[in-house]
Amino acid sequence: MNLLIDLTLLTGILAIAATSLLSRSLFQSVIFFILLGLTLALGWIRLGAPDIALAEAAIGAGITGVLLLDTLGHLKKTGKLDKDEHRPSYPRLLLAILSSVTLVVLLLWAVFHQPTPAIQLHLLVEEALPDSGVSHQITAVLLNFRSYDTLLEVGVLVLAVLVGLALQTDQHQQDSLPGLPNPLLHACLTLLVPAMLITSMYLLWAGSDRPGGAFQAGAMLAAAFILLHLSGIKLSAQLSHRMMQFGLLLGFTVFLVVATSSVIGGRPLLAYPDGGAGLLILLIELALTLSIGLILLSLFTIANSPPLSSRSGGSNGH
Amino acid sequence: MDTNLIFTLGGIGLCGLGLFGFIYHCHLLRRLIAFNLIGNGTFLIMVGFAQRGQGVTDHVIQALVLTGIVVAVSATALALVLIRRWFHLKGSTQLPEDDAS
């Protein structure tokens, strides 16, 4: 029975992926890509990875999908979407087929000759878990054992926003999307947004002993922000530019300060003081959640606002 | 055929499809989708393959995949910002093919 489900999912995933790749219509591609994300979330559940499932649904499918759709809508409004698509050349097709087949064959070969791993890292994780300050293994790995990776990863997120900001010639961003002045939407939002905020906080809190954590919570927060944004309530207009920037950097800064304080306290970088791990991790996660929410929102709004160098006159026509 | 192996194979399939699309397509958005396919495939392989080897649920690799997903979405967002700027300047959704990659 389980095998059947797995195989069905496998077929579904591959079929959806192929469709999203080869569909003539770009819109369809994007929709199928989002669908793929959702299907994959099911797959992650089957793989025993509910954390990833949450992240995949919220970030992989949700945020990425919204970003793609938004861009698509933007391109479409300018009205040049599918017209200038050349059909790729024949050698390119050949190269593509050749390299992809090579990759698949190599990977299959590798997978079917898997040796037994000499090191069982999960045993080490279980052994060290009591000292980590949290009882959920993934959170322990992300924010304690391998917190350095996470620090850099948050850096990557900040950097993405930074590049977006640097490409904006004007500091005060203007949004091209007028909000939807729909009364029903606003009415529902008053209901939905608090629910999303609560869920987000729940996810954050849950992260210490079960699936959930800063990234999922941040994605949920971002979803709420984006929803608000789309309905015309501009968070960035409410906050001052400086406040916004501070919010974006809050998580990274808190993380960095905690990391540095441990060096000043004579411990290695990122080592939490005895007994303080749980609290510090929660602090970091709280700050991260807010920042990730704002970062993902900013990535959305930055992509949305036109460059104000405005060499092209037609960019403000919507 | 256990679940881990099946999804590892799914990941391989996604990687293959993604690579094909990445090379084949010229449209920048399509290539971005293809890149995300490769990414998703890689994540599936990461977890499936590791858990197949370990024989249990491996939380370390799952944590790494979480990191990977976040990095991938940042990459997508960054690429989209660049693509939209490019579109504003040139009105095109693909790069000129003088000596394309």
Added chain:
Amino acid sequence: MNMILSPIPWLLVIPLAGAVLTMLIPLNWRSPASMFGLLTQLLASLLLGYQVSQYGTQIYAMADWQAPLGIALRADGLATLFILMSSLVATACALYAHLYLNLTKRGHFWPLLWFLWASLNGIWLAADTFNLYVGLELLTFAAVGLVAFASDERSLEASIRYLYAALLGSMAYLLGVALLYGAQGTLAMDSLAETWHWGPTNQVAITLILGGLLLKTAVFPMHTWLPPAHGGALTPVSALLSALVIKASFYILLRFWVEFEVYRHLPSLSQLLGVLGAGAIIWGGWMALKQTHLKMVVAYSTVAQIGYISLMFPLLTAENSEASLMAYHGGILMLLAHAFAKAGMFLAAGNLIYCTGKPDLASLAGMSRYRPLNIFAFGLAGVSLMGLPPSGGFNAKWLLLQSSFLSGQWWWIVVLLIGSLLSAAYIFRVFAYTYQETEATDSFRRPPITIELIALCLSVASILLGFLSIWPVNVVSLPGPFMEAMP
């Protein structure tokens, strides 16, 4: 060693903090704050250089968790040398950028630079495969941002190309890491090396990792993204990219190659890398010869130089340890000389373009009369790139030649020598333009003398390296896991 006194965490914390700080504070405070940061970085890297040369390789357990579970950092001789190199080059480029860019651009430049620097230091010190992935992504984003922020068509196109190539490269790398983890259950380089198992899985993993890194290093024929990106960016950015950024992926490649003894088990792959290197030398040189824009000449020269550096792979053979050591030294020296020379050359080229206001070679006529110091800087850098003595480039080439002789692979000698002539051809071609005395207008803009001096300093460093080669060679030979794995 006392944990507080170790400069290793500061090498990471200072740039990251610099990035945050320069994003938050007002535009006109960003440069002074960064100057302070530059100083501390230089001090920290010098301190590390001192400690490593005194006490040997240092291991730093992040968050106090030992290696397979946590992430370890490792400062061996190689890492130390690269940290010093990046500190020097990045400082020079940063000073240059401070003088070259206007206030707004500068404001955006600083946080990107600090992120770039943090990722570089992170990569040099990393001893964990997944950590390297995150570091690579951080590096890619910072570099793409730096290319793109000129905000014109060329740089935007270049940055998109670069981003796509780099993303594909990192994915291939990650896939390889996934396979390694599946096969061995660990991510730390040291424990991977200890439990290494040359099965099909590891071979495929290594192939993928190498492929991804080669793409990121822009090794021929996967170089097509490089010249537009390096030629189209703003001058200090071009210098940073060519001098440091491509070295990062190469560095990882080298670590994998040696620490997992790939050279011993996949000798055909090393010959393949050599052939690619030879292709890069000849194709890059030839393309540089055909360019009409000054910075494109310099950018294609980077393609060719990467070729030289990758010639060290076929020479790192298991059979002849003396030849391998020479190849290793030669390659590292080449890399170091290229970092200084190419940064100097890009900066000098940028100054020339600033003077003439046009990017093409033909408008350089008379420049050697008008800006002799600048041409001299360009020329000194050129000497090192051509591999003419006395320069770091020559010593490197000498070592590679010796290594080819000793290991009996004479065909690389031919490549090396042809490459020298080609590079001489394209560099002297630029020179010939600057010596032309035409009737053209003399309305040149005058760059501040300071930015010319920065270019000159870097070029002179590449020449001085020719006399001080023994020091880097000794540093990279300090004992450590890397040297133990050398043939």
Added chain:
Amino acid sequence: MTALVILQSLLLISGALMFVVGSIGLLRFPDTYTRIHALTKADNVGLGLIIIGLIPANFSLLVTLKLLLIWLLVMLASALSGHLVAWEARAKQVPLAPSEGESNDELTD
């Protein structure tokens, strides 16, 4: 016990059938407005049936409440999104019932 299983199966299967019907409707209906109709109504009913079918499987109050909350939220979301699509379509004056069916590309964000 068996009766419960049969009831459950019936509920689940009919729920799934409702989804199928909704999907067919999405593909076959001629214009945006009717498609919304197919999508939201059929799917909400289908989901409801499935959720009711799932409740007895391993009864606990907390799980039941969660499942019902899911249903509620999905209904809210689909009602809202259906409304928005229709609203936007009308604002853009998408024709009501074209004679030929065409690709569903006109669904925009």
Added chain:
Amino acid sequence: MNWTDSLPLAVLMTSFLAATIIFMLPEQKHILRSTINLGAACIKIILIIFLIQAVLQQNYPEVRLEVLPGLDLILRADSLAILFAGLSSVLWLFTTLYAIGYLENSPNRSRFFGYFSLCVASTMGISLAGNLFTFLIFYELLTLSTYPLVVHRGNTASIKAGRTYLIYTLTGGVVLLLGVASLYALGGDIAFGDIERTAALVGTWPELMTIIFILLIAGLGVKAAIFPFHGWLPTAMVAPAPVSALLHAVAVVKAGAFGIVRVVYDIYGIELSWQQGLLYPIAIIASFTILYGSWRALQQIDIKKRLAFSTVSQVSYILLGISLFGPLGTIGGLVHLLHQGLMKVTLFFCAGNYAETLGIHKIHELDGVGQRMPFTSIAFTVGAMGMIGLPPVAGFISKWYLGMGALEANMGWVIFILIGSSLLNAAYFLPVLKRIWFNPQQGSWPHERVSNCRDAIPLLLIPALVTASLSIAAGLFASSILSPLGWAELITLREYLR
């Protein structure tokens, strides 16, 4: 550590420092620049005199720097080094003087003199190099620093000439690099004079060592302008006259010849080279080049071109001398290194004077110039007579020893080469002399610049007269120990007694 040990470095540094300072100086500071130039030249000569003293006392100052593991940069003053360093430093002084006069009121002097000093620094490096690696470094540096001088004028012709020059010399450099690198790969770091090591290597790999010998000679032969690698030399004539002097007499061509001397004497050793039959081919090529160069010189109508082909021919005398096994031949070759430098520099100075003062470039324009510019013409006559080999000018000494050496080495046919070449020399120089002194002036001068003066301006005239007198003095006082001949005999003695 003796204080004399730092002397080689000091010799090198005088011109390096001069070059650096000159690069930094603003274009307008002519007087300061000239002072620095001449001051450095004088200091260098004084330092060389100290070195000569040291070498006479059998004390060879040496500086070492480890560049790479097992690879040293060595600066060492042995007697052969002093021979070349002395020549270059003396000629540099006069060439600098001449250049200051020649380039008066022309643009880009800062650049010119900077590279000029750099060029001399590399020549010093070449002469003081203690092993092939060091030699190679400075040899390539010489190429680099002469390129800007060749293209100095910046017109199409000079840029083209620069390209030709580079193609020849860089290719030569690559061949040399290949030779040196292979030698090092076989035997490690071989210092000059360490011929036992080479002998052992030749015993192990005779064929390889022969190939390396050929590579080394071919690489060096490009700069020494041996046939068929001589093509760059006449082309490079578009450069200003002081540069031509530098290329032909002081630095470039000599560096090639000197390198060959080093390879034959101090790497392979003369006896070993002779036994391996490596010298005979050199003798043949040198002989051919001598005749060929003279023959081509005869056909030129441009003064500087004729002088250029004459150089091609004359430098091969040096090679011929080296290839004759036996002390007399060696002395002839070595002494010609100096004599040719003195005489050829005189000739180029004079050619430059004619061109600068009266705009004369072609031979037929020289008619009657002896009346108009007597001093320059006297100097030219001395140089030309020396080239033909007439006593008492120094050229006679060299040819005499070469002839004797040929007899000693049982290569009598060389005598005929010498006679033939002397006849050819006479054939292309005597008509020129006749035109200068005996033909009447034909119309006005092509481009008369200085009309109020009897001859060229003093700054141009004095160097020519001094070098001309030196070439006579070298012939007259040949028996003194400090004369070129005396020094060459000293070297030869030490070489053959080894």
